[in-house]
Amino acid sequence: MLEAIVLAAGKGTRMKSNLPKVMHPLAGKPFLQHVLETTRSLAPANIHLVLGHGADVVQASLNLAEVNVVPQEQQLGTGHAVMQVLPQLADDSVVLILYGDVPLISRETLEKLASVANRKALGLLTVRLPDPTGYGRVLRDQQGNISAIVEQKDASPEQLTINEVNTGFISVHAAFLRDCLPKLSNQNAQGEYYLTDIIALAKAAGLDVVALETRHLYEVQGVNNRQQQAELERLFQQHQAQKLMEQGLTLLDPARFDCRGDLQIGADCIVDINCVFEGRVVLGNNVRIGPNCLIKDAVIGDDVEIEANSVIDDAKIGPECHIGPFARVRPGSQFAKGAKVGNFVETKKAVVGEGSKINHLSYVGDAELGANVNVGAGTITCNYDGVNKHKTRIGNDVFVGSNTALVAPVEIADGATVAAGSTITLNVKTNQLAVARERQRNVDGWQRPKK
Template sequence: MTTDIVILAAGQGSRMKSSLPKVLHAVAGKPMVKHVLDQARNIKGASVHVVIGHGAELLQGALSEERVTFTLQEQQLGTGHAVAQALPNVDPEGVTLILYGDVPLTRVDTMQQLVSSAVAGHLGLLTVHLQQPAGYGRIIRNATNDVIAIVEQKDASAAQLLITEVNTGIMAVPTHLLLKWLPLLSANNAQGEYYLTDIIAMAAEQGISIETQHPACEQEVQGVNNRVQLAELERWYQLQQAQLLMLDGATLADPSRVDIRGKVTVAGDVIIDINVVFEGDVVLERGVVIEPNCIIKNSVIGENSRIKANTIIEESTIGACCDVGPFARIRPGTQMASGAKVGNFVETKKAIIGEGSKISHLSYVGDAIIGKNTNIGAGTITCNYDGVNKSLTDIGDNVFIGSNTSLVAPVKVGSGATVGAGSTITKEVADSHLAVARGKQTNLSNWQRPVKKS
């Protein structure tokens, strides 16, 4: 049986006080609606439909690479009206799972349970028990504990407001029943909207079994209406990610001060200090130490390497036993071999740094290949850009580059060569040669030092 997933993402989200559609606000660096989509993709063979309205063009742009069908809800007339907009595109013989773009952390296992209920001909409804249920629709059960209705907060009686089991809005329904029920919805209520929840009473009246499922925790179904709730959900999510890292063998100095905006894979005995941010796919091999205030994005850090404080690493590979930072910037395409060192205030880009080589201080090395056991002196730069093209600097093994050297690419420095401090190298330096390229020093004995004018 086919499964259609309808994600409601048309609301304005005025309480966010933002020109950005609410569902595009991020949790862990990813728009909330993308979290929902990524989980929904795990339901085998499902087709995904996104109902858009406010900020429709922004949403379509943000999801342009996703395989989804967009449906426009021109007027926001309630959840029942929103789902109805997507129905022309769904399989009437399948089941429909209804999700929300501002409820980002629902697990795929929970979704699948609901779908299984609908496949069996039931209405699968996700409910949760809350100590403070204010604002949510209450689940109404009869004397035999069967669900017979959902009453929205504004329409509930005093007795109904005491009910702690509430509606999450997430449900799965045989699609042919949706096609029958949605045209029967009425806007005769306090909100003047077509409530999707009214189909629960219709199902009960027609003898359709309503099977309730429950999330593993309330945060799994927590929606976001303002930036305070967004921050609360972010911190909860990050704590879960931190706990997974610790269970995988990482020591975190403070689990509340590590942010994971992607996927981090760790081997044992990894140490992560405070205020570290991981983005994209990051691999930390055994024995890695990450000092405070580092940002690591889409990179691999080899075993027993140390990333010192305030270092940024992007789309790079750091080998085993390397030493990076503090205050280093490792830009995309950098590859450091085992035992290499990049020190404080060094920037690299598309640099291949050989085993045991060192760039210890205050240097820029871009579009370069550096051999083994080479030392790059403080203040050295590779002049890789001529204003139009990028060119390569090729430095061999066991080279010594003196401080404050400019290497004007394309240029090659042979193995065993030495470059004197303060040189500007524009021609190839042969193996084992000494290159000195700087102005001749002149000393004047009768020079008069300037004095301040009165």
């Protein structure tokens, strides 16, 4: 049986933030959420989450269903953190120990690590670094077997030259944990109970210490400050971009691309610089996206062009649509084939029919538009009365002139025309012309005010 312990009790002082360190984002999700999602993919019998600083924030922000939250009232080191979980571990389980501020550990690596642990062996994940400063060094005996781990503050000058370091990820049998953790001492430079000291205890007890060395540094990189957070973000995005380009996506500059969720692509899609994808986004074939666009939780059909500086959020865009530039498509918007939403247009819960156009400078919210509707510049659907939202319904082949206010609830039937500058409060029937504006007066002899 597999159980997992995720250590997430630290404050993260070097982040200079009131937010718990494990709640800082990487690719749009908190570090800890990445770790929990990967841990859940292993299907362990139990996930024990050790929380300390900011526990209330973590519990309020993340889905911790089926996670056993264990408090660590005093942060006295990683060994002390694991001690808090001991009473809740099954005697016959293999325990995998992970860290909430190391977000990119992979399922494959964890599976390998878990597979080597049993009553006679302990698994340790290591990595070799060009600059090992700050990490615990892995000590080996003359036969090359791991004998102990020494933390940097306790290491001798000779030990500091070692570049193989402890990642902190350990797999161990619960029975050995119960036996060795009470033997830990805090007689060290930091006055803490180091989990890494169980390596020496394991050797003394005759257990094999099986070292697995990861080839991918990013998997075991923790985050202690804002610089490391930014570095890991760019590294993660570099890998995201590489995977997508291997699938056929054209990125005009992979270094200026952010995927903060799940992006699925069709054939021959092109994404310009500084585009951000959040949540789940699906692109059809031949989609072209201009620079500086934000697309979140959206489905984009084939042959769609999205011009620069457009925002699409929780919307469905049909094939052959044209969006932007500077368009804002808000949640609930659905565009049929060939619809066009132009510059400085905002839609919200708008169903736009096939071939319909809202070319510029308009707000269309809580509305249904039929096919081949032409909405002029400056048109607004007045959908909110201060308390409730109301719907505007526009039929097929309707022409709405510029600078028009459609005061919902209101219906414009097929083939109707609304004159420019009108404020429409009554329904318009099929093929009618609606004119709702004050009659123009031209005043002779008008004297313009003077300063």
